[in-house]
Amino acid sequence: MSRGSGERLLSILDLFSEERLAWSPAEMMDRLGYSRPTLYRYLKLLKDTGFLTSLPGGRFGLGPRVVELDFLVRASDPIVARSQPLLDALADRFPGTAFVVQWYGDKLLCVASASRDATARTSYPRGRPMPLAAGAAAKVILAHLPKRRQDAILGARADADAIRAVLKDVRRDGVSTAFWEVTPGIVGTAAPILDTGGHPLASICVSMGTERYEALDTTALKDAVRRAARAISEKAIEADGKEIEDA
Amino acid sequence: MSRGSGERLLSILDLFSEERLAWSPAEMMDRLGYSRPTLYRYLKLLKDTGFLTSLPGGRFGLGPRVVELDFLVRASDPIVARSQPLLDALADRFPGTAFVVQWYGDKLLCVASASRDATARTSYPRGRPMPLAAGAAAKVILAHLPKRRQDAILGARADADAIRAVLKDVRRDGVSTAFWEVTPGIVGTAAPILDTGGHPLASICVSMGTERYEALDTTALKDAVRRAARAISEKAIEADGKEIEDA
DNA sequence: GCCAAAATCCCATATTATGAGAATTTTGGG
DNA sequence: CCCAAAATTCTCATAATATGGGATTTTGGC
Numbered sequence: 086m087s088r089g090s091g092e093r094l095l096s097i098l099d100l101f102s103e104e105r106l107a108w109s110p111a112e113m114m115d116r117l118g119y120s121r122p123t124l125y126r127y128l129k130l131l132k133d134t135g136f137l138t139s140l141p142g143g144r145f146g147l148g149p150r151v152v153e154l155d156f157l158v159r160a161s162d163p164i165v166a167r168s169q170p171l172l173d174a175l176a177d178r179f180p181g182t183a184f185v186v187q188w189y190g191d192k193l194l195c196v197a198s199a200s201r202d203a204t205a206r207t208s209y210p211r212g213r214p215m216p217l218a219a220g221a222a223a224k225v226i227l228a229h230l231p232k233r234r235q236d237a238i239l240g241a242r243a244d245a246d247a248i249r250a251v252l253k254d255v256r257r258d259g260v261s262t263a264f265w266e267v268t269p270g271i272v273g274t275a276a277p278i279l280d281t282g283g284h285p286l287a288s289i290c291v292s293m294g295t296e297r298y299e300a301l302d303t304t305a306l307k308d309a310v311r312r313a314a315r316a317i318s319e320k321a322i323e324a325d326g327k328e329i330e331d332a
Numbered sequence: 333m334s335r336g337s338g339e340r341l342l343s344i345l346d347l348f349s350e351e352r353l354a355w356s357p358a359e360m361m362d363r364l365g366y367s368r369p370t371l372y373r374y375l376k377l378l379k380d381t382g383f384l385t386s387l388p389g390g391r392f393g394l395g396p397r398v399v400e401l402d403f404l405v406r407a408s409d410p411i412v413a414r415s416q417p418l419l420d421a422l423a424d425r426f427p428g429t430a431f432v433v434q435w436y437g438d439k440l441l442c443v444a445s446a447s448r449d450a451t452a453r454t455s456y457p458r459g460r461p462m463p464l465a466a467g468a469a470a471k472v473i474l475a476h477l478p479k480r481r482q483d484a485i486l487g488a489r490a491d492a493d494a495i496r497a498v499l500k501d502v503r504r505d506g507v508s509t510a511f512w513e514v515t516p517g518i519v520g521t522a523a524p525i526l527d528t529g530g531h532p533l534a535s536i537c538v539s540m541g542t543e544r545y546e547a548l549d550t551t552a553l554k555d556a557v558r559r560a561a562r563a564i565s566e567k568a569i570e571a572d573g574k575e576i577e578d579a
Numbered sequence: 580g581c582c583a584a585a586a587t588c589c590c591a592t593a594t595t596a597t598g599a600g601a602a603t604t605t606t607g608g609g
Numbered sequence: 610c611c612c613a614a615a616a617t618t619c620t621c622a623t624a625a626t627a628t629g630g631g632a633t634t635t636t637g638g639c
Contacts, residue, residue, distance in 0.1 A: 103404065147408065156459025
């Protein structure tokens, strides 16, 4: 009644999740409440434009247009391009996974990653959303946001004050270390990627199992991560960054 | 007049290309002919849903939702998952780039790739569209399509008959080799990835510079590519019918 | 080549998308 | 910090078009 038709169209894409990657028209009608002709009209449009594709069994899945557009996003993203060599170097020097998490105003997404062994590769692939207030990669970004934005994100959390105390230290140190916050048994070490104005654009993080972490020279790790972050920040400065305010 | 509003909404995303990754509202109005309020309504919706993001200078670029959705596509795509180790192995054994090209009914896209040296990595990244009737990867798919589909694609090309002759051999051999067809100086060797019914789903291809190719045992290359393709086909077949239920 | 199920078509109706112009907010310069 | 200029959003009357019930065609399984 009150939602526009474009919104209803895009809602179809919202159905797809890691848990549910294929939908039949009947299931969509059931879930979304659209009439049969309307749903099929939307499906036709999304299929013709490549956002959806037909799967065996009369079901639908996400289509090639998505793949094509992500290629363009990668091409347009200076942080991704500049991060990759540094991620490769970090992954070469330290165990675990090195990855970059980008701040999109209301969302954190891993946008690039590298790791020595292929098995770890899947743990943080490009496109996987991250929690906003847990883990080293998130906290180091949070720590560099203006207070009012921090508060909006921490919101009604019971542990908001505890987190705020940590963030203060993180901001001073330029590095955040987090134990077991996102994945049990994993330690993350992250540093912020900032624009000229000191606003956070992204963060770079190295994560690994606790036992490996404890066998390391953690000061060297912190330094390496901090240095990588600064290198990306400096390169990114040319591209400027005002993405933060409006989003 | 005759195009629906959803179509107009999605047309905004069509503006973005490798050549033009950022658009201002004024440029969009100029190009698309939408009125100011209408365009801004569309932009607000696309920004709120994350398909677009604000860039410095009041311009717009593709947004994080695209990245998220591509992650889901990768997660839902059995061919990508199963190809990667084989691509890595091929890239390890042969120079150049090994990649998988997927057939989406009317489009060919590279969906995964690997190469020994990082410099080559960019030549066929995931998401880059490929021509339908040029190059080894495309021809080997074309060769396994039903005739009527082949004809639809070859269509009005002057060299259609010549291509048809080649395709016949390709189909018999199960391998296609193409010199200089997509990129000057590059030779590609490809084999088809087929479903149980023998319909082409994708192809796997190894491409390299002519001089390197000529220094190789090309029979071994052909065999390796053919074997890799068959391995992926077989794995895809096991999963066939199952990715329908759980996916 | 048959049948059931799925997808599309038809068309009257009401919903809602649209655009001119104005009001508002944001931005950048001094 | 203030102001002017530009960018964005709002209001609202109108026309356009999205919608859904039901008929029709197409598809896929045997």
